[in-house]
Amino acid sequence: MDRNTDLIVIGAGPAGLSAACAARACGLEVTLIDEQAAPGGQLFRNIETPMAQAILDPKDRETGLALVNRFRSCGATYYPCATVWGLEPHKVSCTINGKAESFSASYIVIAPGGMERPVPFPGWTLPGVMGAGGADILLRSGGTLSAERGTPVVLAGNGPLLILLACHLLNAGVNIAAWLDTGTWGRRLQSGALMPAGILDAAYLGKGLGMACRILKNRVPIIRGVTGIRAEGTDHVEKVLYEAGGKTHEIATRTLLRHEGIIPRTHILNSLGARHAWDTVQRYWYPVTDEFGHTSVDSVYIAGDGTYVHGGDASLLKGTLAGIEIARRLGVISNDEAHYRCAPALRALRRTRIARGFLRYAFAPNPAIFDLPDDTLVCRCECVTAGDIRKAVAEGFLDVNEVKRVTRCGMGQCQGRMCGPALAELTAAAQAKSPAAVGTLQVRQPFRPVTLENYCDLNIPK
Amino acid sequence: MQNTATPTVHITLDGKPLEVPAGISVAAAVLGHAHAEHTCKHPVDGSARAPYCLMGVCFECLMEINGEPNVQSCLVTVQEGMTVRRQLSGESA
């Protein structure tokens, strides 16, 4: 793989696929690398199979299939099942079928998408507790959440995607025993003022309302103002406990699905030292970019929910813009042509951003979800508790990297992907500061494990 | 239960045969089709663990695939004849 190409796209979700298509439409030489076996990313995962199509809404199915078909015929070189573990400007290292490979290109678009905000709570490491997004993947893989159909599941959390996931569960015939809502009404009221702008994207608003109605029609019991969620059981969740209305309640279940919104996946950009900014309402870091996804690292672009969570429609537009902009920077198309090609996507993206502004408030995470008992395991890899973190802060270790070094929180295999947000929230709360003021975990490459053999084979000068 | 239009592959899980749809991840097969109670014992505290995210983030789905331990099984697609073992000894090696 020693030939240089124009563009490497990492990720085959909506943003990555549309970036590859747009760049190909401009005549660029494009390589797309993705960790899944088939294109689609998370939103359109397994879209080419009947089992995924069965639980998706018709509109999503249509959009997803059209995109994947367009990509399949666009002429980009496609490497599925590739684990990317190294990235420097102009170079990507990955493992494909057990073999290490590296690719070089003038520009790189990373399209890592978003991930569910990981929120620890007592018992969250018990089997049977999952992210709602993880459960969705099981359904799209033709699987079921438990051996016997109809076994009740409990949903807990807050976020627009939770409504979509609940509809998928209903499509799959899953019995939702309860919906424990952890959102805050203060924020939802604030969102009201921004709601009229939603009319700019009436179709999206209508879709959301339609889904909400379906959930209500299915009589899913929704419990508001829930705090103190915990799972209990021996080697598997057996019951869920929570506080609501000043009382503790209990539900027997074998499946608890938690969702607290989507956050951008910033791991790769963090490892490159790219600049990020903090969103005070959504409480996450997002990379600082221009409208085309240009990061603070010169030849590296980002597209999709990895730039900021605006959702799938926006991801398609962001990918398109990045692909065209790179063709312009390479001098393949003129400034004028780039302007002409970008105009519709730019207009649509600006409209979508304004229209979605209210979601930022309506589904803002409640900071109280991080108000965890001391014995809650925060770092799943290294088994570090909330109490361990607070103790380190009390001893004078004040930023997340210092706390990490003395507690091992974030030092495990996942490199803080699962505990990073909670570590920052706890470290900040113990000092009455904003999480933005306690630093971000330093991410080191390789950002996915690679065997020492593979690492050495690829990197020893031949 | 499987859609007839979906081709399947045969794998073994802890020595037992399992037929699952082609194209899905090993973790999805073990959790969503074989309904394993858990997929590994944690090397630090010995507790039972199972996949949380199924999309490559949580590292809780580590299993032995074709003899190779500690593989992120949610990032590996099932293949005909694949042997999968859960890591139940609490040791990572």
Added chain:
Amino acid sequence: MSTTEQDIIVVGGGMAGSALAYGLAGKGRKVTVLDAPTDTNKASRANVGLIWCQSKFLHLPDYAKWGFISARLFPALTKELEEISEHTIPVNYLGGVIPVLSAEEYASRGEYIDKLREALGEYKGCMIDRTELERKLPGIGWGPEVCGAAWCEEDGVIDPLALLRAFRVALPRVGATYRQTLVYDVQPHAGGYRVTTRDGVFDAERLVLAAGLANRRFVQFAMPDLPVYPDKGQVLLVERMPYVMPIPVLGATQTFGGTTIIGFRHEHSGHHTRVVPSDVATEGQWAIRVWPELGKKRVIRAWAGLRVMPEDKMAIYSHLPGHPKVTLVNTHSAVTMAAAHARLLADFALGGDLPETAQGMTLKRFGYDC
């Protein structure tokens, strides 16, 4: 903020500054440590944690002796720190090995050890053959090329972050003040010294500069630069395996948590801390030859750090030219020397003499009058 009643300010709260501050507090002095947050170079946060005395400094026998002196002071110090800080410090005083992969290397290392023994008068180490190596570390499946190792019973390994944490927790408990801030400047002031920080100025009669490479800018009121340079190291971290290495192997050391740190590079290339994969891969291949099982294990991260390297490799303990109340500490072996720093340097920083073994370690050897 002005705190003229401070006896002494220690600039730098890494391994060297913490250890010396701990020693100073033990002398009943009012000590304030000013330490930078983590977004700057921190050698104390990037190292392996070896307490390493063997097979080095034949050309600097006093420095070699100084290492052994420190190693012998370690057990009592860590015990004391554990009691005061109420934190356990994982540590093994079981020796250390340098595996060798050829008969030539075996012979040359053996020769070096013989000379070192002669120079030091006493040396509790020797070459051991493969059988003896297998007996000492039975859990490791050594590669076929491994024919033996250099062995020393006085080496050891400590969890460096646990040691640093214990110092940090112990400091206020022995009466010292630890303060996280950014030091901007150090200048003589009103017969003493003034340290300007992000959070105000701190004044004291005496000063210790233990800020690692940052000492190069803090000494500038007295001298244009220090004979110290950034010596870049790069390492690979391999995933957790069952703990089999109570005796540390130089170059591929298993941590107490079960992960293995590979690397022994030294580069003088300015202050950049980028990992260059082709550099670390060379050591990775060496490690696979030593311990083949590592080959199939996963690298979970790589990082680079900057050692604080005096030009002749020997530690610098010195007053600054014209400033007898300013004490400089610069060493690339701050873990190994931590016990000596905590126990034996306080008097010097307070105006007394250096211990006999360390008397040649001042800036005089570089031609400075101090």
